Amino acid sequence: MGCSVEFKHIGKNFPGVKALDDISFRAESGKVYAFLGENGAGKSTLLKILNGDYQPDNGEYIINDELVHFNTPQDAINNGVSVIYQERQIVMEMTVAENIYLGSWLRTKHGTIDAKSMNKRTIEIIQRFGLEGVQPDAKVSTLSIAHQQLVEIMKAVNRDSKIIAFDEPTASLSDNEIKILFKIIRELQAENKIIFYVSHRMNEIEQIAQKVIVFKDGHLIDVVNKQDVSDDDLIQMMVGRKIERIFDAADRKPVLDEIVLEVNNLTTAYVRDVSFKVYRGEILGFAGLVGAGRTEIMRAIFGIDHIKSGEIYLEGKRIHPKSPMDAIELGIALVPEDRKEQGILPNISVKGNISITVLKNHLNKLGVIDERFENKIADSDIQKFRIKTPDSDKLISQLSGGNQQKVILARWLEINPKVLILDEPTKGIDVGAKSEFYRIICECANNGISVIVISSELPEIIGLSDRIMVVRDGSISGKVSKEEVTEEKILSYAMVKQVSK
Amino acid sequence: MKNFMEKLKKSDLTEKISLLIALVALAIVFSIFNKNYLTGQNLINILVACSLTGFVAIAETNLIIANQIDLSAGSLAAFASVLGAVLVKAGFNPFLALFLTILAGGLIGAINATTINFLKLQPFIATLATMSIVRGFAYIICNGKAVAISNSIYISFGTYRLFGKIPLPVIILILAFIIFGFILKKTYLGRSIYALGGNPYGARLAGLSPKMIIFKLYIISGVLAALAGALLGARMNSGQPSACVGLEFDAATAAVLGGTAFTGGVGTIFGAFLGMLILQGFNTGLVMLNVQVFWQNVAQGALLIVALAFDFYRKNARNKKILKESMSNH
Numbered sequence: 001m002g003c004s005v006e007f008k009h010i011g012k013n014f015p016g017v018k019a020l021d022d023i024s025f026r027a028e029s030g031k032v033y034a035f036l037g038e039n040g041a042g043k044s045t046l047l048k049i050l051n052g053d054y055q056p057d058n059g060e061y062i063i064n065d066e067l068v069h070f071n072t073p074q075d076a077i078n079n080g081v082s083v084i085y086q087e088r089q090i091v092m093e094m095t096v097a098e099n100i101y102l103g104s105w106l107r108t109k110h111g112t113i114d115a116k117s118m119n120k121r122t123i124e125i126i127q128r129f130g131l132e133g134v135q136p137d138a139k140v141s142t143l144s145i146a147h148q149q150l151v152e153i154m155k156a157v158n159r160d161s162k163i164i165a166f167d168e169p170t171a172s173l174s175d176n177e178i179k180i181l182f183k184i185i186r187e188l189q190a191e192n193k194i195i196f197y198v199s200h201r202m203n204e205i206e207q208i209a210q211k212v213i214v215f216k217d218g219h220l221i222d223v224v225n226k227q228d229v230s231d232d233d234l235i236q237m238m239v240g241r242k243i244e245r246i247f248d249a250a251d252r253k254p255v256l257d258e259i260v261l262e263v264n265n266l267t268t269a270y271v272r273d274v275s276f277k278v279y280r281g282e283i284l285g286f287a288g289l290v291g292a293g294r295t296e297i298m299r300a301i302f303g304i305d306h307i308k309s310g311e312i313y314l315e316g317k318r319i320h321p322k323s324p325m326d327a328i329e330l331g332i333a334l335v336p337e338d339r340k341e342q343g344i345l346p347n348i349s350v351k352g353n354i355s356i357t358v359l360k361n362h363l364n365k366l367g368v369i370d371e372r373f374e375n376k377i378a379d380s381d382i383q384k385f386r387i388k389t390p391d392s393d394k395l396i397s398q399l400s401g402g403n404q405q406k407v408i409l410a411r412w413l414e415i416n417p418k419v420l421i422l423d424e425p426t427k428g429i430d431v432g433a434k435s436e437f438y439r440i441i442c443e444c445a446n447n448g449i450s451v452i453v454i455s456s457e458l459p460e461i462i463g464l465s466d467r468i469m470v471v472r473d474g475s476i477s478g479k480v481s482k483e484e485v486t487e488e489k490i491l492s493y494a495m496v497k498q499v500s501k
Numbered sequence: 502m503k504n505f506m507e508k509l510k511k512s513d514l515t516e517k518i519s520l521l522i523a524l525v526a527l528a529i530v531f532s533i534f535n536k537n538y539l540t541g542q543n544l545i546n547i548l549v550a551c552s553l554t555g556f557v558a559i560a561e562t563n564l565i566i567a568n569q570i571d572l573s574a575g576s577l578a579a580f581a582s583v584l585g586a587v588l589v590k591a592g593f594n595p596f597l598a599l600f601l602t603i604l605a606g607g608l609i610g611a612i613n614a615t616t617i618n619f620l621k622l623q624p625f626i627a628t629l630a631t632m633s634i635v636r637g638f639a640y641i642i643c644n645g646k647a648v649a650i651s652n653s654i655y656i657s658f659g660t661y662r663l664f665g666k667i668p669l670p671v672i673i674l675i676l677a678f679i680i681f682g683f684i685l686k687k688t689y690l691g692r693s694i695y696a697l698g699g700n701p702y703g704a705r706l707a708g709l710s711p712k713m714i715i716f717k718l719y720i721i722s723g724v725l726a727a728l729a730g731a732l733l734g735a736r737m738n739s740g741q742p743s744a745c746v747g748l749e750f751d752a753a754t755a756a757v758l759g760g761t762a763f764t765g766g767v768g769t770i771f772g773a774f775l776g777m778l779i780l781q782g783f784n785t786g787l788v789m790l791n792v793q794v795f796w797q798n799v800a801q802g803a804l805l806i807v808a809l810a811f812d813f814y815r816k817n818a819r820n821k822k823i824l825k826e827s828m829s830n831h
Contacts, residue, residue: 304706328708342706347699347766352692356707359689367688411707 002029003064003080003162005050005194010059012045019045021218023059027211029162032185032195034205034226037215037238038458043198046215047165050196051083052076063163082156083165090151092141097122099140099151100158125154129184146177153184164188165196170204171291182208200289200495202231214238232488235495239458239487252442254281254466259316260450261419263301266310270296271474274310278419278450283441285465286454287490293474294454295337298421302334303327314418328357333412335405337423337454343408344396351378351392353407358414381410385440402433409440420444421452426460438464458487470494520759520775527779531786538789545667549736551781552670553578553745555774556729557752558759559681560722562773565756566685567697567718568765569624573613573631574726575748579741580639581606581730585655586648586740595655599731606727607720609635614719618712632749639742648740659736670732677725682770690717698765754801755780758808762816780804 005027012020020042027033035043048054049061052070061068063079070076076083090099097118098105106114115137122136134147143151149169156164166185170178185195185208197209205212206226214221214237221237229237256279266274271293278284286294299305301312303321312319314330321327324334336342345353355362355374362370378392385406389399396407405425412420422441426434441464445451455461461468462485470478470493478493532538557574564571581602588598609631616627650656661669685691693714696704705711726748734740759776761768783804787797 302706323710324706325708325710334706336703336706341700342703345696345699345703345707348692348695352695356692356696356704356709359692360708363689367690369687369689369692371687 006062008060010056018218023220025223027194029192029194032209034209034212035198041215042218080162082161084152085167095137097136100155146173163194167198262313264311267308268300268305281445281448282466283445283451285461285468287461288471288494292471294471331418333417334421346397349393353396354378354411357411402429419450423454535789547781547785548671552674553729554751555674555777556725558755558773558777560725561752562756562761565761566768567694571722572628575745576632576636577726578730578745580635581727582734583639583643583740583742585731585734586650589652589655595652602731603727606723610719610723614716650738659732678774754805
């Protein structure tokens with residue numbers, strides 16, 4: 001028995017962003033549909049609409065020619081829709097069988113949990129997929145990450161979902177496990193399910209998908225048959241916009257003759273053998289997919305992650321930052337990726353958030369804060385960066401995201417850094433405010449600061465950077481100069497085109 | 502005038518206005534039932550009773566703001582009351598005995614901080630363990646029997662009255678509130694405590710050392726608990742190993758009553774001061790009304806629930822306000 005999913009003119013807005021705009025397509029049972037697009041193209045938002053996590057602002061969501069409206073993921077599950085996320089939604093201290101039946105455990109007639117029936121059914125599923133070595137009564141915490149992911153998939157199978165979506169399922173799987181996964185997907189396909197498959201890996205899409213749906217900036221570009229298009233065509237479709245120069249970088253003519261930061265063969269638990277140089281006054285871009293290891297390179301330089309081997313030189317001197325405190329004293333600043341979790345001190349005023357990095361040097365003998373100094377730098381930064389706040393005593397959490405980010409940037413410029421690392425500096429910031437950040441970033445570089453920018457937005461990184469490093473799987477996979485840069489070139493380094501089978 | 506109003510608006514005082522009202526209402530109600538309630542002598546009695554909880558309330562306020570807790574404070578106070586008594590009995594100079602007792606408190610605080618920082622124990626678990634260990638040692642060093650104190654100088658630490666009226670522990674307590682109020686509000690350590698409670702990872706990335714802050718916090722907590730215990734021993738002429746059970750919870754109650762959010766990041770020492778007065782004023786009032794002692798426990802528990810309900814309400818209101826303002830600033 002076949003089924004279908006149809007989206008008609010789906011739109012979803014977030015403050016300042018159109019995450020999805022006029023998305024329409026129809027998916028039929030027995031096919032695997034791949035979602036392809038850059039980070040932020042709208043794939044995950046659509047998955048969240050699919051499983052009832054988000055509700056569309058406009059448009060129609062139709063299953064089997066009937067209009068549906070899901071208020072919660074539970075609604076979606078009850079209607080046969082399962083989305084399997086990269087972050088596994090399983091309870092570590094429960095058994096495989098208990099997880100597969102999570103929330104709807106079988107009961108005996110006495111009302112107790114019927115472990116026997118659940119285990120029996122779990123064994124059937126395990127055997128069907130050839131997952132030798134997984135015991136139904138094993139605690140999930142004892143399984144490998146890959147097997148934990150498979151438990152998640154078994155959960156969907158057990159629910160007998162008609163529509164199953166996979167969000168980058170292979171990110172933590174080995175080749176062998178990917179084979180098992182593909183076998184499962186093909187079986188599900190043969191059972192006439194509708195499969196959605198989100199991945200950045202071209203060769204996987206080639207192996208498993210019949211249709212590819214390409215997204216870009218919240219729009220649906222096209223739905224194509226996999227066999228009709230080449231990888232290069234798809235990449236072209238993903239990025240196929242004109243590279244708009246968001247600001248005029250032409251007046252920046254950095255002379256790259258003085259190395260400020262040199263990293264040689266840096267290896268940590270997350271990255272390996274990373275080498276690069278940053279010159280005075282340069283903006284060095286780091287491109288790559290989310291999770292490629294860009295942030296982790298910076299974490300090592302900033303003294304957060306333990307360095308296993310390799311050297312870091314700052315202005316020719318070997319440095320060993322053991323903590324952010326060390327790094328700051330050396331003149332390295334880091335504006336972290338996650339403003340809310342890693343940046344702002346939400347319960348402290350705007351001025352307290354600005355002064356926190358330099359306060360230590362402006363105390364009297366008793367450790368009392370020099371309030372005159374604090375007010376002075378706060379007021380001057382509020383003016384300089386045009387931070388919108390009634391006064392510097394407001395809590396930072398009361399400002400908008402863009403203004404919060406300006407406060408964080410101001411905090412770091414107060415230390416007069418030699419190296420300024422910006423991790424996704426304009427993430428979640430209105431388009432209007434972005435150009436202001438670009439202006440500030442360029443100004444920093446023009447004033448002799450070596451700036452490192454991590455960004456997943458290709459136009460941003462291309463527009464800003466003097467040179468670009470591309471990171472893939474914890475290593476630098478390519479270097480691109482300003483003259484030769486194109487989005488296609490960066491993507492070809494960033495994405496895994498050829499992997500071992 | 503407008504400027505003054507704005508300053509008043511920002512000051513703790515208006516934020517604490519509801520607490521002040523509660524305190525005044527409490528005083529009026531109890532004085533209706535017992536006309537001796539609002540006499541100078543009774544107020545001093547209340548403050549003397551506070552001098553035990555108060556020191557620990559200062560420490561717990563600092564800790565809770567930083568998302569920490571010290572459950573060993575009560576045991577440590579009992580241990581300190583015994584240790585001071587044992588030392589003076591052994592012939593130590595009373596000032597030296599007091600100093601060594603407080604030093605021991607700081608040391609136990611440092612041990613708490615070490616297990617939290619380096620064994621990565623949860624503060625609750627780490628101090629739960631020391632709570633038991635220190636209580637054990639309180640009994641061990643006196644063989645399980647209370648130790649009488651006869652040294653008159655040591656006793657005067659707890660009983661000397663300034664101008665013949667105000668007992669020394671009350672003066673020390675008020676000084677402690679002023680000093681720690683200042684530290685939390687005006688110093689780098691105070692700012693670090695708020696930063697740690699608001700966003701520990703963010704604080705570390707901004708160059709603070711959470712380990713160092715935690716170290717200082719637990720040493721302060723140990724010192725204050727030992728001071729409270731030593732003064733108690735002096736006041737009672739004896740070191741009691743069984744004293745101060747649940748002291749840390751009374752102190753935490755005072756802190757939370759005074760507006761410290763149990764989720765960290767928010768609170769003031771002045772608030773804790775008011776919370777302590779309400780708590781002790783309530784207890785003393787019930788005693789004066791001859792309410793059966795068991796009912797006092799019930800009443801204190803009820804007060805805590807009211808306080809936490811208040812905390813919940815306050816947090817919701819605060820979050821709503823923040824959300825509203827951030828939307829309008831957008």
